[in-house]
């Protein structure tokens with residue numbers, strides 16, 4: 001099994017948006033190839049519990065066609081979520097069409113949710129449904145977009161087209177890369193190599 005990327009987003013919607021590598025490339029790598037991948041990703045990102053994931057997979061097995069259709073809708077929402085936050089992080093504005101798509105997904109989620117007793121009072125919840133991952137992503141996106149953290153959403157500064165999104169929670173807001181062990185070190189090692197070469201040739 002291929003190694004899945006680290007979850008670096010700091011919010012469910014960003015972690016799901018980061019399930020594509022290399023959107024700028026001709027053939028991006030999409031980690032959500034099947035509905036099961038979507039469920040697995042949502043579980044890793046803390047969106048659904050193991051019990052909910054099991055329930056979703058059972059439903060997907062019972063109706064593979066519906067699961068495939070839902071995967072396509074979830075991927076479409078994912079691209080709108082990505083575009084919304086990437087646009088905001090890089091240009092300070094988000095494309096109206098993508099904003100509308102996220103809003104639409106959220107109103108759909110609200111229509112199907114209900115208030116239920118939770119560990120601490122009441123919580124907003126959904127019955128197990130193939131659409132659950134999409135609803136959770138929409139809820140997370142609206143929460144993040146309307147929070148003070150929106151200004152802290154950044155895209156990875158890597159020059160190789162990473163574009164991973166994350167909430168910069170560093171004290172001075174200086175985080176630049178999705179992950180130091182990944183893009184950060186690559187950039188760092190490139191800088192170091194350039195400096196060493198400069199040292200050797202006596203250049204400054």
Ligand SMILES: [Zn+2]
Pocket residue numbers: 156157158162163164177178179182183184
């Ligand atoms: Zn990166």
